[in-house]
Amino acid sequence: MRAYQLTSHDSLPAFADLPIPDPAPGELRVRIAACGLNFADLLMLKGTYQDTPALPFVMGLEVAGVVDAVGDGVSDFAPGDRVAVYGGQGGLAEYGCFPAERAVKLPDGMSWTDAAAFQIAYGTSHLALDHRARLQPGETLLVLGAAGGVGLTAVEIGKLMGATVVACARGADKLEAAKAAGADHLIDAKTQDIREEMKALGGADVVYDPVGGDQFTAAFRSCKPEARILTIGFASGDVPQIKANHLLVKNISVLGLYWGGYLTFKPQVLTGSLAQLLDWHAQDRLHPHVSHALPLDQVAEGMELLRTRKSTGKVVITIQDL
Template sequence: MRAFQVESHEAIPSLTTLPKPQPTSGQVLIKIAACGLNFADLLMIKGKYQDTPPTPFIIGLEIAGTVEALGPGTDGPAVGTRVAVYAGQGGLAEYGCFAANRCVTLPDNMSFNDAAGFQIAYGTSHVALDHKARLQPGETLLVTGAAGGVGLTAVEIGKLMGARVIACARGADKLEIARQAGADHLIDATSEDIREACKALGGLDVVYDPVGGEQFKAAFRACNPGARVIPIGFASGDVPQIPANHLLVKNIDVIGLYWGGYLKFRPEVLTDSMCTLFGWYAQGHLRPHISHVLPLEQADEALELLRQRKSTGKVVVTPT
């Protein structure tokens, strides 16, 4: 099979040919139809992600495809079942063996491309806004990086949960995509003062921030008393330092979230969230935005779209 593999953290990943894997006990063999890319893939290539596997490894955290075989003693899902899997690695390949208990059966109306980019982005936003921030109808939510993979889902879910959503992104084209996802107010990060724009709108009750850096600092300073701030990631490359005295004075909560980490200590949080999200999709409430779909032989170009922030929503690679 063909696979896009990291040989070392100093080398550029490359397309290579490997033996087709065989599932062991507790695993299923999946013929991969689509792989959703994430910013974490870029970090894994450099060995800077918290769950980077030892080299060599195949990148690609989340996939969708069809079960082709079961490992010894594995009960299901049955051969032929359409599934999505948060795998952690192995997605940029034609086949992969994954834990059967991580497979989620797809709604009949969900395409493989939608499914491949669904779990991490929507799961992160839903757990952040519902389980962590306890977002309430009528509250004001700011989403930075609002046209990106996770940001756009936060706009969509925040609106679905009844919040007033402020979307912050770079440039008119990206802001228009956020508006179409449900944003009530738009802030152009390239030309507007984020703090002043948010304060003029009455301040912030919840901040969802995958960017970090100056945008985090501006949003933090626009928070209302009792606000909740959720650092999702640091796409700017700048991890902000949080002034603890401001937390004290304004009774602000800063809430960390690593979505994948729940698999290790409270997997039911993710399971319950996925049930809600797939239900919303089946009912037509969620509409994943995929800006680019590229074949496996252009995986390096797909990753470069993320690196250069030229994508909106998700980038998907189709191995077969």
């Protein structure tokens, strides 16, 4: 099979011809239709992601495809089932073997592209806003990086949960994508002062931050008392340092969220969240935004779109027609 493999953190991934793997006990073998790209892929290239696999490995965290074979002990899936899987690796290949416990069955009407773009982005935002921040109807939610892979889903889910959503992104095109996802107010991070704009809107009850850096600092200063700040990631490359006495004075909570971590210590929370999200999708209440769907030959171009922040929503790599 053809696969996009990383063999060294000092060199770029390359295509390799690898044997089609056999599923181990508890695993599914999936014939892969599509693979979603994520910011974490860029960190894995450098070996700085918290769950970077041992070298060599096939890149690609989340896939959609058809079950091709099952290992011993698997009873909930059968060949022919349409599934999405968060495997953490192995997605940028024609076949992959993944733990059955990480797979979810897909509704017939869900496209491969939507399914490959769905789990990490929507799962992260739903767990963050619902399980961690306990976002309430009528609260004001500030979403930083609001046109990115997770940012757009936070806008959508925030609106579904009844919040007033303020979307912050860089440039008119990205803000237009956030507006289409349901944002009530827009802030251009290139030309506007986040703190001043948020003060004019009465301040933030919840901040969703996949960016870090100066935007975190500005958002922190725009928080209401008892606000909750969700740290999702640091796309700016700058991990902010938080002064504990400022948290105390303003009665602010800073909450970390690593979606994949729930697979190891509270998988039922993640499973329940995905069930809710798939139900919303089936009701046509969620609309995955994929700005680029590229063939496997163009996976390097897809990675570059993430690196240069030229995409909105998700970038998906189509592997094969199924």
